[in-house]
Amino acid sequence: MSIEDESIEGIVEQMELNISRPKLLINPCVAINNLALKKENQYDIRKSGALSLLVRIFKRYPEDPQLIEKALGALSNSSLDPENSHFLGENTQIISLVLELMNQKTQSEQTLMRAIGFLWNMCTSAGNARKICEQNGITALVDVMGENAMSIEIQSKALGALTTLATNDEVSSQIVSEGALDPIIEALVNFADDQDLIVKGITTLFNLAANPENTEQIGQSDAPEIVFQILKENLDDKRIVQRCSGLYSNLSSKAINNQKLGEIGVIPFLIQSILRYKEDLQILRATLGAIHNLSQEKQNKLIIGEAKGLQVVVVIMRTHSSSALIQKNCSGILVSLAIEEALQELFIKSEAIPALLLAMSTHSRDPVLLGNCIVCLSNLFFFESCRAVIVEKGGIEAVAGTLRENLYNEKLLERGALFLLNSTCDPKSRERIIKGDGKELCNELLKVYKNNSQITKRISGAINNMEI
CATH class of the missing domain: 1.25.10.10 (Leucine-rich Repeat Variant)
Known part of the structure; x- marks a missing residue:
């Protein structure tokens, strides 16, 4: 009988019996890793004491890269369950141990991927997210992204963690202040042909830009141009269009960004997006919001007119005549355009x-x-x-x-x-x-x-x- 056929309690018992023999701990860690992928096993893993035991192994054998990587895998998959994530954050020192490991600069790509994936799962809890930030977790993520700029797996997992952390305004300010913008933008440039990574990267920027403290800095960085290139090349990808339109809606909420956004050519493509996805309310709300904000700038009013934006707004008003929200967005744009004699x-x-x-x-x-x-x-x-x-x-x-x-x-x-x-x-x-x-x-x-x-x-x- 293979170890995968053992009960969770049996696997934990083997781990405890062999706690002083690291080579005999690898297979049980792999078994827990695999069992943790099934939701129905998550409670039993916590109840059996497996989580605490995995942390003990992590603390006891920090110089054993193979065992550490397998233990991290088991912890990462186990932490997909919110209760397990909460237990690990409240009852162990695993967050500080993982961050210490990431800061050693000598870990394999696979181990770093496991570590970042673990942090990503952990930061879905507000308490864990706070601990990660208090223990310089953002700096650790930024450094790992910078040192592994060409690893799509590391970039993708790090962006996932930052996206989740960025949903908290206080944390999102810290993410920007600790230099995360540059590696986020670099990841978008290096992997512009990977849709999943792009979605994560733009979603991270969207979440960060939702915080008024970050909006101007992101708007005046290279992010608007980089995202615009991505938008132009992916107008058929609804997920990317949703994220881009949402980001530009957030960025355009600051008047200082609107001239730049108009000058780089965003407006005609936002108008194209409105027509292409005129039945998608999520895209419409974000894109109309962006056009409304952008229309406050005089030169942008003329750009909207030249790009047939006024006609498109009227089409949307007639298409969604029963939606008060869409009507409000559209009429707000028309209010801005109505003062322009040329229109x-x-x-x-x-x-x-x-x-x-x-x-x-x-x-x-x-x-x-x-x-x-x-x-x-x-x-x-x-x-x-x-x-x-x-x-x-x-x-x-x-x-x-x-x-x-x-x-x-x-x-x-x-x-x-x-x-x-x-x-x-x-x-x-x-x-x-x-x-x-x-x-x-x-x-x-x-x-x-x-x-x-x-x-x-x-x-x-x-x-x-x-x-x-």
Whole structure:
């Protein structure tokens, strides 16, 4: 009977009997390693005392590379179970022992892979992640990545560990401050044709960039250009597009990054991604978020227009007319673009104005979406050609009706008051407002918001315009 056929308790008993004979411990470690791959064995491994025994072996024979590698394998697979990971972190010194081993600089690639894989499993626990960081685990990972830059296995496992650690804001700041950006970027460059590694690398950057303390540093590094090259070559890979769009959404949340992102050519490819994956809500949310942030930069508005981004946004609004979240993302982009005179004809050709009015009627109880639509229509009212379309399509009545239905939503009414002021400056729209009891509405708003100087100023201006 082979050792794999023994019970876990029997294997542990053999290990205890042979604890002073390291050569006889190798096969039992391999057996535990294999048994740990099955979820149903994880509890028995912990209950049998195997974990503590493996740590004892690790401490007792640090100079035996073959046994250490096998013991690490067993520990790594066993730590896939969260309860086992918690037990090891709380009841043993294994984290410090593994980090000490990694810092020796003399370990084989296989042993380093086992060690990093073990840390990766361990850091899924918040307590273990904290211990890894407190014991200079991030520096150890950074050093190992730098010293083994051409080992795809080591890079992949290290990125997995960093990705998990980066989900904690406090830890993610430490990852960047301890120099992890350079090896992460180097891994993406060296293994740009390995999809799995790329996904891990970009996910790590995405998690790190979600922390505002890191966003600018990542945005001003080489990461945006490197990731852009990857995006261009992998537009058919949904996983990569998801990670890239999410990363650019995070990076573009800092205004200082937006000019650079526009200059390197990201915008047209984000727009392509929207069209290609227009049914994928995860990609849409991230990509529309990035376009919204990028559209705050004047030059980027023109780039979006030239890349048919405005038309694409309208297509998405019609495709997902029932999704308030998508409508909010799209209308937010249109608000930014509506102030650019060079784009006014695109608003008409793309039928953006009817799309905004449809969003208002479909989501008449969503104040954020309604506010976006009203601000966009207010901005477009400055342009004669757009103004005519708003009047023709019933925009005046739609906004007035919305304001009546939301009379006590102060934030929405601040935006609505601006629309009333702008629209009463035009004779045709002023006539429509007056016929629709616009004066009564304005007088009611003055009563409700007599303590809001911004609203009263705008409404008073609208009333004055209606008396001309």
